[in-house]
Structure formats: C-alpha cells, structure tokens
Amino acid sequence: MNCRSEITELLDLSARIGRDPLLAQASNGNTSIKLGGTLWIKASGKWLAHAADEEILVPLRLAELRLSLQRDLEFSESSVNGGGESLRPSIETAMHAVLPHRVVIHAHSVNAISWAVRQDGEERLAERLDGIRWQWIPFVPSGVPLARSIQRALAESPDTGVFILANHGLVVCGDDCGGAEELLRDVESRLAVTARKGDSCDCPLPAEVDTLPRWRLPETGQLHALGIDAVSRKILRGGILYPCQAVFLGTKVPFVPASLPIPKMIERCESDSDNPCFSIIEGRGVIVSREMTKTQQAILDGLFHVVQRIEESAPIRYVSDDELDSLLSEDAHGYRQCAELGAGRR
Ligand SMILES: [Zn+2]
Structure with a gap:
C-alpha cells in the first residue's frame, strides 16, 4: 500500500x-x-x-x-x-x-x-x-x-x-x-460498562429556564442526570476526574440547591467567580450558559457518559490540587485556546 x-x-x-x-x-x-x-x-x-x-x-x-x-x-x-x-x-x-x-x-x-x-x-x-x-x-x-x-x-x-x-x-x-x-x-x-439509569425526578426544571438571557436547558435531556442522580452528584462533588474536565469545564463543579426559586438560582450561578459554563441544580437537572462553546458541550457530554459508568462504591482517584495547578499553567491555557479555535471553524 x-x-x-x-x-x-x-x-x-x-x-x-x-x-x-x-x-x-x-x-x-x-x-x-x-x-x-x-x-x-x-x-x-x-x-x-x-x-x-x-x-x-x-x-x-x-x-x-x-x-x-x-x-x-x-x-x-x-x-x-x-x-x-x-x-x-x-x-x-x-x-x-x-x-x-x-x-x-x-x-x-x-x-x-x-x-x-x-x-x-x-x-x-x-x-x-x-x-x-x-x-x-x-x-x-x-x-x-x-x-x-x-x-x-x-x-x-x-x-x-x-x-x-x-x-x-x-x-x-x-x-x-x-x-x-x-x-x-x-x-x-x-x-464496556452499562450506564447507570439513575434516580428519577419529580420536580424537573421548568421550560421558563429556556427563556433566560444568559442560561438555557441543555440540548440533550440526558445531561440532567448529572443533577438528578444522587450517585452522579456524589462523584462530581469529590473532585476532578481527568484533565480535560478541568481545562474546559473548570476546576470546581458548580452546585446550586434545588430549593431556590429560579431567579435566586440564576443569581447564585452568576455570582460564581469561576464563571462556569454549566451548573448542577441538585435533584432537578443541569442548566448551561448560552456562551457555552461546542468544545465545552462535547466535554460536558463526555463527563456525563463517564460519570454514569462509575459505580457508587468505586474508590475514585481524583486529580490532585498540585496536578491541577500544573495542568492549568499558561501552557494548558494555550491548549484550550487552540482547541476552541478548532471548534470555531465548524
Ligand atoms: Zn489525551
């Protein structure tokens, strides 16, 4: 050949x-x-x-x-x-x-x-x-x-x-x-691991979220499992699972209590100094920023697929703070910019 x-x-x-x-x-x-x-x-x-x-x-x-x-x-x-x-x-x-x-x-x-x-x-x-x-x-x-x-x-x-x-x-x-x-x-x-079905939700996020100026519901409804499923929330609270998660989605997963009314919920999301591209509404689902890029969307979808495949009892080895510090050095930032440029061409 x-x-x-x-x-x-x-x-x-x-x-x-x-x-x-x-x-x-x-x-x-x-x-x-x-x-x-x-x-x-x-x-x-x-x-x-x-x-x-x-x-x-x-x-x-x-x-x-x-x-x-x-x-x-x-x-x-x-x-x-x-x-x-x-x-x-x-x-x-x-x-x-x-x-x-x-x-x-x-x-x-x-x-x-x-x-x-x-x-x-x-x-x-x-x-x-x-x-x-x-x-x-x-x-x-x-x-x-x-x-x-x-x-x-x-x-x-x-x-x-x-x-x-x-x-x-x-x-x-x-x-x-x-x-x-x-x-x-x-x-x-x-x-191959079968994805967890997760908990069901009796109080889903209202369609009203989709009319907000800076936030919306995710395009794929399955992402809500990250907020609804208690095991998924526990896994995400524990830390960062892998470098791409930190580089593209931030080093902290943002959680907002479900009990807050929508305006308070949004206030909480917007006051987060990390300017997250998504937020987990505990027990109810996920909202995403209207500024979320295609790259961030794909990485968040990937995170969903990974988390749904980790069993509750798994002893997880999270990426340490020192490792995160070195990942998020100037070079890592350069990598992210380059990745976003690649996404922007589509
Ligand atoms: Zn790689």
Missing part, C-alpha cells in the same frame, strides 16, 4: 473514532501513522471527527522528535504549515513518537476512563483484558512526562500494544489501521 492510501485509511479511521462520542469529545484523542521517517499526527485543536473535511494531520520528522525527547524538549512549540494554516502537533506527540508501532490510536474512551479513574482500576481490569498485552500507566501530565512513562513501560514489556492511562484514557497500537481498529474494538467491548 502506498503512503497516500495509508494516510487516507488513517483519516477514515480518525473520522470514525471522532464521530463516536464514547471515544472522543471535541479535539481530544489523536491518531498517528509512521511512514518512512515521518510521523503523521493529528494537529492540536483539530477534531478527529473532521478528518474527512479538513487538514488535521501534520508531518514531523521522527528522528528530530526522538532527538528532542532525548534532550527533554516538548515538540508542541514547533508548527508546520499545512493547508494554508499553521498547524501545531498534538500535545501528545511525544507519546506517539516513542511508541514503535506504525499506527497509534489515543482515545478518550468513556468506558476506559470510567476504569482509569479508579484506585483499583489496574486490578479490576486484569480479568477483562486477559490475553491482551496491556499496561496501566499511573497518572502523569501529557507531553514529555507521559512519553517517559510509556518508554519505561515498553522497556519492561516491549510487546505491549494497549495502555490504560490513569485519569486520562486509552492508547491502542497496531501495524496498520485495520489491526489497530480491530484491537480498539476488542478492548472497547471488554471495557
């Missing part, structure tokens, strides 16, 4: 993954292929879902990437001119570069994350992933730290083809797109 058709295969695969909200949300997740000495990888801020419609891949010289890693340098600063615009390689480029496999899929799979946020995740997955060469990677930030952890894991067991990234997601590798996708589907079926 020639390079062009392999890239076309990767783009088709990327679009399939990107269009599945259980595998990718907004610009998160990425795919790559190594052809000759070149790594073709999804650009930062681009959505996998848009792979068929716009330029999402950047070509990078593998030898240079690996040399940078030896010197402990991030690659995300470099930019490549593609399709008339400047594309920055994904923040997760270093991880793709250290993996020896030709094709790498990194998915923010909600099934994988529902296990990856558990303190006992590694042990609980042993049976489900039996027969697959996989490893658990304890939480580290994306970029060089994550690449280093993957390198260490590979040094221990070079034939590993699946990685569960704690508080983050899933990496699946293969010799070609077909093999990688087949492995992804196998892993997904083994990790």
Whole structure:
C-alpha cells in the first residue's frame, strides 16, 4: 500500500473514532501513522471527527522528535504549515513518537476512563483484558512526562500494544489501521460498562429556564442526570476526574440547591467567580450558559457518559490540587485556546 492510501485509511479511521462520542469529545484523542521517517499526527485543536473535511494531520520528522525527547524538549512549540494554516502537533506527540508501532490510536474512551479513574482500576481490569498485552500507566501530565512513562513501560514489556492511562484514557497500537481498529474494538467491548439509569425526578426544571438571557436547558435531556442522580452528584462533588474536565469545564463543579426559586438560582450561578459554563441544580437537572462553546458541550457530554459508568462504591482517584495547578499553567491555557479555535471553524 502506498503512503497516500495509508494516510487516507488513517483519516477514515480518525473520522470514525471522532464521530463516536464514547471515544472522543471535541479535539481530544489523536491518531498517528509512521511512514518512512515521518510521523503523521493529528494537529492540536483539530477534531478527529473532521478528518474527512479538513487538514488535521501534520508531518514531523521522527528522528528530530526522538532527538528532542532525548534532550527533554516538548515538540508542541514547533508548527508546520499545512493547508494554508499553521498547524501545531498534538500535545501528545511525544507519546506517539516513542511508541514503535506504525499506527497509534489515543482515545478518550468513556468506558476506559470510567476504569482509569479508579484506585483499583489496574486490578479490576486484569480479568477483562486477559490475553491482551496491556499496561496501566499511573497518572502523569501529557507531553514529555507521559512519553517517559510509556518508554519505561515498553522497556519492561516491549510487546505491549494497549495502555490504560490513569485519569486520562486509552492508547491502542497496531501495524496498520485495520489491526489497530480491530484491537480498539476488542478492548472497547471488554471495557464496556452499562450506564447507570439513575434516580428519577419529580420536580424537573421548568421550560421558563429556556427563556433566560444568559442560561438555557441543555440540548440533550440526558445531561440532567448529572443533577438528578444522587450517585452522579456524589462523584462530581469529590473532585476532578481527568484533565480535560478541568481545562474546559473548570476546576470546581458548580452546585446550586434545588430549593431556590429560579431567579435566586440564576443569581447564585452568576455570582460564581469561576464563571462556569454549566451548573448542577441538585435533584432537578443541569442548566448551561448560552456562551457555552461546542468544545465545552462535547466535554460536558463526555463527563456525563463517564460519570454514569462509575459505580457508587468505586474508590475514585481524583486529580490532585498540585496536578491541577500544573495542568492549568499558561501552557494548558494555550491548549484550550487552540482547541476552541478548532471548534470555531465548524
Ligand atoms: Zn489525551
């Protein structure tokens, strides 16, 4: 198969993954292929879902990437001119570069994350992933730290083809797109968790909310479960489950008591100094800001899918305050801006 058709295969695969909200949300997740000495990888801020419609891949010289890693340098600063615009390689480029496999899929799979946020995740997955060469990677930030952890894991067991990234997601590798996708589907079926139905609500939020100038009801009614279901509220109160949640939705989940009349409820939402893009109305549902972006919407939908898959008794390993501080550094903010730009193009 020639390079062009392999890239076309990767783009088709990327679009399939990107269009599945259980595998990718907004610009998160990425795919790559190594052809000759070149790594073709999804650009930062681009959505996998848009792979068929716009330029999402950047070509990078593998030898240079690996040399940078030896010197402990991030690659995300470099930019490549593609399709008339400047594309920055994904923040997760270093991880793709250290993996020896030709094709790498990194998915923010909600099934994988529902296990990856558990303190006992590694042990609980042993049976489900039996027969697959996989490893658990304890939480580290994306970029060089994550690449280093993957390198260490590979040094221990070079034939590993699946990685569960704690508080983050899933990496699946293969010799070609077909093999990688087949492995992804196998892993997904083994990790699949049935979403909790949750509590029912006898006092739903009134349609009046939809007439407010700055707030509205969410487009998908299922999101109300985050406010109605007591287990979901308990999970969300505990802390931040994974970096994308903090970067795009804020480091604190805003809760408003259900007993307040609507005007007081809104006052409470608007007085929150964090300027949240959504609020949880305890026992009644969720309201969202009219300024909420498509990226935030997709990330909030993803959070809903993850939370509904975590059982009440799960011992959760939340992202620590120190980890959050470093995630929300200037660089993380730059990443968010870039992701929003990608969203704005649609
Ligand atoms: Zn990721």
